[in-house]
Amino acid sequence: MGTGAGRNTAIIVGAGMVGLATAWYLQERGYEVTVVDKKGPAAGSSWGNAGWLTPAKILPLADTSLWLYGPTALVDPDAALSVPPRLDPGMWAFFARFMSYATPRGWDRTMAALAPLAQASLSAFDVLDDVLPAEHRTRAVPFVAAFEKRSESEGFFSEIEGVRHHGLTADLEELTDLSEYAPMLSERVSVAYKLEGQRFIEPGHYVEALARSVEERGGRLRTGETVTRVRGASGADRLARVELASGEDLSAEHVVIANGAWLPSLAREHGVRLPVRAGRGYSFSVATSTPARYPVYLPYHRLACTPYEGRFRIAGTMEFRGPDEPLHPRRIEAIIRNAEPLMRGVDFEDRRDEWVGSRPVTPDGLPLVGRTASPGVYVAGGHGMWGIALGPATGRALAELIDTRGVPAEIEACSPLR
Known part of the structure; x- marks a missing residue:
C-alpha cells in the first residue's frame, strides 16, 4: 500500500514552511507524517525571501494605490510590480480579478479576514522556538522604515492605521539618528521610523532546521519525488x-497539498477553483561596511532588507511569470537601481545568493487552507508574500481541523472551496 498507510497518518506534499509546519503540528497531535518534495526543504519560495515575521505588515496585496501604479506594471519591465506583456488569457483574467479587490472596501474586507491568522502568527513560532536550536530561533528586534521625503510615508501610515483598526499592534517611533539602527542608509533618507513588536529569521536555515525536527520526531522526509496526482x-x-x-x-x-505556486496542478480536481499564480520575488545579499543588525524597509520602493549570514539581504519585486521560468537578471538590476542611491557603505558588486522564488498568490489576497471536495484531501497554500510569517499559524490551525474536524477561527475565511 505504500508509505504512510494507516490511521492517524498524513502525507504532506511540499517541504516549504507551510508544509513542514503542518507536519510538525500534526506530530504534536500524535500523527505519523511523511513529507514529499521534488527537491527538498526550503527549495522554493521559503529560501530567499526576507524572513520577516511582521504581523503589522501582513497586508492585502491589492490596495487602492495599484490603480495608479498598476498601469506601470504593464509597460515598465523594471517596475516593482511586473506583468510581462504576453498572450496569456488566464493571467489577464487573474490580474483583472486581483485588481477588483484594490478598493477601500476590498482591502478592509481582506484585512479583516487576514487579521486572526496574523494575530496568531508569533505564538505559533513561540512553540517552535522551544524545540529548535538557539541559532535558528526567531529574533525580536526593531524594524526601520525609511523614506527620502516625508510625503512618501503617507501610504505606509495609512496601512499602519488599517492594521491597528483590525486589532494588530504597530508601535512606531520616529528616529532622529540612523547611525545605530540603519548605518547603511544614505543622507538621501530624510525620514525614518522604528517599528517594534516584530521579528525575523534567516528563512532557509530555519526551514531546514524545522525539517530536521520533523525527522527527529519520527517523520519521514522523501525528497527528489515528483507527485503527479492526489486521490x-x-x-x-x-x-x-x-x-x-x-x-x-x-x-x-x-x-x-502544500506545494506553493504549483498547487493548482494537484488541487484543481478536488474542487479548488480559485486561481493561484506565481508572484515571483527576487533577492540577493551584499556586503556592508558596518554590519547590519536590524531589518530595513523601504516602502516607497517596495524593498525589504534583512541581516543575513553577516551580510545584508535585499529582497523585492512582484513579478507575475510562470513558476518555473528562470531568473531574469534585469529584475536584480532594477532592485539595485532603486536601492543604491539610498545606501552607503554597501558593495553592490559583491552580490551573492541571487535568487528568484515563486510565491503563490490568490486574486482575493487570502490563503487557501482547509478541506477540499475530496475526502481526506486538504490544501494549505496561496499565502502570497506571507508564507513564512503565516506558515506555522497555518500549520497549527490545519492540524487542529484535521484532528478535530472543527474549523479554527484563524482560517474560517480561507476555505479552498470559496
Missing part, C-alpha cells in the same frame, strides 16, 4: 493516495 479517500480502507512519477503509490488517512 481522495475511497475503497475499503478509506485512505487518500499520492501517486509519484516513479510509479509508486503512497497512502494515508489525510493528504495535505
Whole structure:
C-alpha cells in the first residue's frame, strides 16, 4: 500500500514552511507524517525571501494605490510590480480579478479576514522556538522604515492605521539618528521610523532546521519525488493516495497539498477553483561596511532588507511569470537601481545568493487552507508574500481541523472551496 498507510497518518506534499509546519503540528497531535518534495526543504519560495515575521505588515496585496501604479506594471519591465506583456488569457483574467479587490472596501474586507491568522502568527513560532536550536530561533528586534521625503510615508501610515483598526499592534517611533539602527542608509533618507513588536529569521536555515525536527520526531522526509496526482479517500480502507512519477503509490488517512505556486496542478480536481499564480520575488545579499543588525524597509520602493549570514539581504519585486521560468537578471538590476542611491557603505558588486522564488498568490489576497471536495484531501497554500510569517499559524490551525474536524477561527475565511 505504500508509505504512510494507516490511521492517524498524513502525507504532506511540499517541504516549504507551510508544509513542514503542518507536519510538525500534526506530530504534536500524535500523527505519523511523511513529507514529499521534488527537491527538498526550503527549495522554493521559503529560501530567499526576507524572513520577516511582521504581523503589522501582513497586508492585502491589492490596495487602492495599484490603480495608479498598476498601469506601470504593464509597460515598465523594471517596475516593482511586473506583468510581462504576453498572450496569456488566464493571467489577464487573474490580474483583472486581483485588481477588483484594490478598493477601500476590498482591502478592509481582506484585512479583516487576514487579521486572526496574523494575530496568531508569533505564538505559533513561540512553540517552535522551544524545540529548535538557539541559532535558528526567531529574533525580536526593531524594524526601520525609511523614506527620502516625508510625503512618501503617507501610504505606509495609512496601512499602519488599517492594521491597528483590525486589532494588530504597530508601535512606531520616529528616529532622529540612523547611525545605530540603519548605518547603511544614505543622507538621501530624510525620514525614518522604528517599528517594534516584530521579528525575523534567516528563512532557509530555519526551514531546514524545522525539517530536521520533523525527522527527529519520527517523520519521514522523501525528497527528489515528483507527485503527479492526489486521490481522495475511497475503497475499503478509506485512505487518500499520492501517486509519484516513479510509479509508486503512497497512502494515508489525510493528504495535505502544500506545494506553493504549483498547487493548482494537484488541487484543481478536488474542487479548488480559485486561481493561484506565481508572484515571483527576487533577492540577493551584499556586503556592508558596518554590519547590519536590524531589518530595513523601504516602502516607497517596495524593498525589504534583512541581516543575513553577516551580510545584508535585499529582497523585492512582484513579478507575475510562470513558476518555473528562470531568473531574469534585469529584475536584480532594477532592485539595485532603486536601492543604491539610498545606501552607503554597501558593495553592490559583491552580490551573492541571487535568487528568484515563486510565491503563490490568490486574486482575493487570502490563503487557501482547509478541506477540499475530496475526502481526506486538504490544501494549505496561496499565502502570497506571507508564507513564512503565516506558515506555522497555518500549520497549527490545519492540524487542529484535521484532528478535530472543527474549523479554527484563524482560517474560517480561507476555505479552498470559496
